[in-house]
Amino acid sequence: MSEKTFYITTPIYYPSGNLHIGHTYTTVAADTITRFKKLQGYDTYFLTGTDEHGQKIEKVAEAAGVAPQAYVDGIVTGIKNLWDTMNISYDQFIRTTDPEHEKTIQRIFKQLYDQGDIYKSNYEGWYCTPCESFWTESQLVDGNCPDCGRPVEKASEEAYFFKMSKYADDLMKYIEDNPHFIQPESRKNEMVNNFIKPGLQDLCVSRTSFTWGVPVDFDPGHVVYVWIDALPNYISALGYLNDKPNLMEKYWPADVHLVGKDIIRFHTIYWPIILMALKLPLPKQVYGHGWILLKGGKMSKSVGNVVDPVVLVDKYGVDALRYHVLREMSYGSDGVYNEDLLVSHINSDLANDLGNLLSRTLAMTDKYFGGVIPKERETAEIDHDLIDLAEKTPAIVSDYMDKLDFSRALEEIWKLVSRSNKYIDETQPWVLGKSPEKQARLAQVMYNLTESLRIVTVLISAAMPETARKIGEQLKCPEASLTWDSIQKFGGYPEGLKIERCEALFPRIELEKKAEQPVKDAKAKTEKAKKENDSPSSEELPEGLITIDDFAKVQLRVAEVVACEPHPDADRLLVLQLLVGQEKRQVVSGIAKYYAPADLVGKTVILVANLKPVNLRGLESNGMILAATKGKKLSLVTVDGIPSGGKVS
Numbered sequence: 145m146s147e148k149t150f151y152i153t154t155p156i157y158y159p160s161g162n163l164h165i166g167h168t169y170t171t172v173a174a175d176t177i178t179r180f181k182k183l184q185g186y187d188t189y190f191l192t193g194t195d196e197h198g199q200k201i202e203k204v205a206e207a208a209g210v211a212p213q214a215y216v217d218g219i220v221t222g223i224k225n226l227w228d229t230m231n232i233s234y235d236q237f238i239r240t241t242d243p244e245h246e247k248t249i250q251r252i253f254k255q256l257y258d259q260g261d262i263y264k265s266n267y268e269g270w271y272c273t274p275c276e277s278f279w280t281e282s283q284l285v286d287g288n289c290p291d292c293g294r295p296v297e298k299a300s301e302e303a304y305f306f307k308m309s310k311y312a313d314d315l316m317k318y319i320e321d322n323p324h325f326i327q328p329e330s331r332k333n334e335m336v337n338n339f340i341k342p343g344l345q346d347l348c349v350s351r352t353s354f355t356w357g358v359p360v361d362f363d364p365g366h367v368v369y370v371w372i373d374a375l376p377n378y379i380s381a382l383g384y385l386n387d388k389p390n391l392m393e394k395y396w397p398a399d400v401h402l403v404g405k406d407i408i409r410f411h412t413i414y415w416p417i418i419l420m421a422l423k424l425p426l427p428k429q430v431y432g433h434g435w436i437l438l439k440g441g442k443m444s445k446s447v448g449n450v451v452d453p454v455v456l457v458d459k460y461g462v463d464a465l466r467y468h469v470l471r472e473m474s475y476g477s478d479g480v481y482n483e484d485l486l487v488s489h490i491n492s493d494l495a496n497d498l499g500n501l502l503s504r505t506l507a508m509t510d511k512y513f514g515g516v517i518p519k520e521r522e523t524a525e526i527d528h529d530l531i532d533l534a535e536k537t538p539a540i541v542s543d544y545m546d547k548l549d550f551s552r553a554l555e556e557i558w559k560l561v562s563r564s565n566k567y568i569d570e571t572q573p574w575v576l577g578k579s580p581e582k583q584a585r586l587a588q589v590m591y592n593l594t595e596s597l598r599i600v601t602v603l604i605s606a607a608m609p610e611t612a613r614k615i616g617e618q619l620k621c622p623e624a625s626l627t628w629d630s631i632q633k634f635g636g637y638p639e640g641l642k643i644e645r646c647e648a649l650f651p652r653i654e655l656e657k658k659a660e661q662p663v664k665d666a667k668a669k670t671e672k673a674k675k676e677n678d679s680p681s682s683e684e685l686p687e688g689l690i691t692i693d694d695f696a697k698v699q700l701r702v703a704e705v706v707a708c709e710p711h712p713d714a715d716r717l718l719v720l721q722l723l724v725g726q727e728k729r730q731v732v733s734g735i736a737k738y739y740a741p742a743d744l745v746g747k748t749v750i751l752v753a754n755l756k757p758v759n760l761r762g763l764e765s766n767g768m769i770l771a772a773t774k775g776k777k778l779s780l781v782t783v784d785g786i787p788s789g790g791k792v793s
């Protein structure tokens with residue numbers, strides 16, 4: 145059994161409705177770090193689940209005309225399906241309605257009451273009679289009930305309270321002695337200055353105004369109130385004070401509680417205090433991540449702008465979505481979701497950078513060596529830079545992963561992907577392929593590329609398990625060559641394997657809406673022009689003539705050729721890598737008879753940018769470059785002095 149353990153939790157989600165992309169982010173992040181730690185040899189335990197009690201759930205169920213338990217059962221099935229779809233490999237899914245959890249909560253409540261940390265008093269608040277709900281002053285909207293808008297009245301009910309202030313000094317000391325307890329750092333200052341220093345209020349931990357909760361067994365009529373039911377899920381799951389298998393000794397204290405910024409207070413103040421009262425060690429870290437926002441602000445069911453991850457997975461695939469949320473959310477800050485950004489991540493990072501690196505490497509290995517890289521190889525000075533980076537990258541990625549900075553971790557992996565693509569352009573395998581005496585050098589180039597891809601595969605396996613599996617299969621990597629240890633040194637790709645080319649990893653996504661827009665606009669303009677100027681529409685023109693609006697449908701852009709190589713499977717074709725403003729494009733063009741690849745690099749050409757992508761002998765061509773021809777002559781149309789991305793009209 146491994147000695148190093150790693151216990152991570154997500155918040156337990158309210159099953160009041162289906163979960164959205166924000167909850168998906170947290171769970172994907174927890175899954176990614178768990179897989180990464182497992183890869184590094186840790187004995188991991190990953191807990192997620194649902195927080196099923198409380199008045200809100202009781203009301204939603206009532207509105208749906210079902211009992212609360214039946215209501216949450218339905219939602220929980222959906223949540224579990226979502227996690228299966230997202231390829232989440234949790235070890236336990238805890239529900240606060242599990243009898244074992246309820247047992248723990250009752251025992252904790254009783255123990256805290258017996259030792260004097262919980263006492264009975266009166267809860268004072270604003271009561272809405274029709275809704276049967278208590279509200280605090282700050283929850284009221286214009287002095288009225290936030291749910292129904294009706295007037296509220298001051299009322300009090302008998303309730304139990306937890307003496308938070310008793311533990312405030314011990315908590316401050318723990319926070320000071322453990323600088324990594326609250327992460328990111330900015331959240332720590334917020335907790336200390338805004339909540340702990342001004343003085344902690346005692347926490348109301350029971351209610352009598354609703355029944356959907358864990359009963360206080362020694363005082364009928366009271367149910368345990370929200371946080372003291374929810375927070376101990378992290379230990380009830382490990383068998384604390386119940387009859388589940390006892391995993392406390394092995395996994396407690398948790399290494400990380402991953403939570404959203406809105407609930408960091410409960411995890412860094414209430415939860416440690418409950419643990420102190422129970423004389424249990426405190427979690428090593430609470431990490432508060434930012435929120436996924438939409439352009440207009442928050443996602444909300446009532447506004448109807450909730451982003452459904454299942455729809456996105458159907459459309460783009462699970463790893464594309466996993467990559468996108470992890471890459472988009474920078475360390476501890478909010479991120480913005482929009483579909484164009486997701487598509488641009490797919491097209492640029494996944495299809496263009498990673499997908500092309502794999503397809504080019506496989507195609508060339510196939511073409512030059514029938515799929516098996518020869519053992520006779522010849523190194524060169526130029527290899528060192530790539531090898532250096534490949535050897536450094538795992539440690540850098542591991543550091544960022546430890547900090548839960550997934551965005552930077554992926555950025556570092558993609559530096560290696562880009563460096564490998566650049567290495568193809570530098571070494572020009574297609575030139576080496578022409579000389580029989582350069583076979584050993586060519587073999588080394590192909591080996592280095594394949595080896596970099598193997599290292600990339602292992603590094604992305606936590607964030608994108610499915611993609612890593614597909615690459616590993618195509619490179620025919622045996623399991624032993626996909627371990628953490630095996631990527632600490634360059635050169636672990638085994639000899640004699642025969643690669644196997646399959647379909648593209650990430651087919652490019654056409655930006656339908658964007659591509660359609662100009663067409664729609666052009667049509668509208670034609671109609672408008674027809675009305676205003678009485679100019680003919682294209683259907684009314686003499687055959688062969690088009691209107692200016694017809695021409696405007698073709699999007700012409702200035703593009704710079706940044707790399708070019710022969711097509712591995714077709715002598716007539718060249719494969720060009722173009723830069724169009726910030727965007728990278730691959731275009732396959734039938735101009736090999738007229739240009740040597742090296743002559744094209746640096747040229748500024750004109751690209752038909754909204755042409756439907758096609759597959760030419762196994763490689764995607766996304767656009768067409770313009771050329772003038774007459775008889776046997778051909779010349780590419782080039783421009784001077786206009787930077788790439790410029791429009792041609």
Ligand code: MSP
Binds near residue numbers: 158436
């Ligand atoms: N049940 C409590 C947690 C109890 S943990 C002991 C709860 N549930 S929740 O369903 O409302 O929220 C769960 C998590 O989802 C929170 O961490 C919250 O920050 C997160 N998110 C909700 N919307 C989010 C985004 N738009 N973006 C990222 N995370 C978001 O609170």
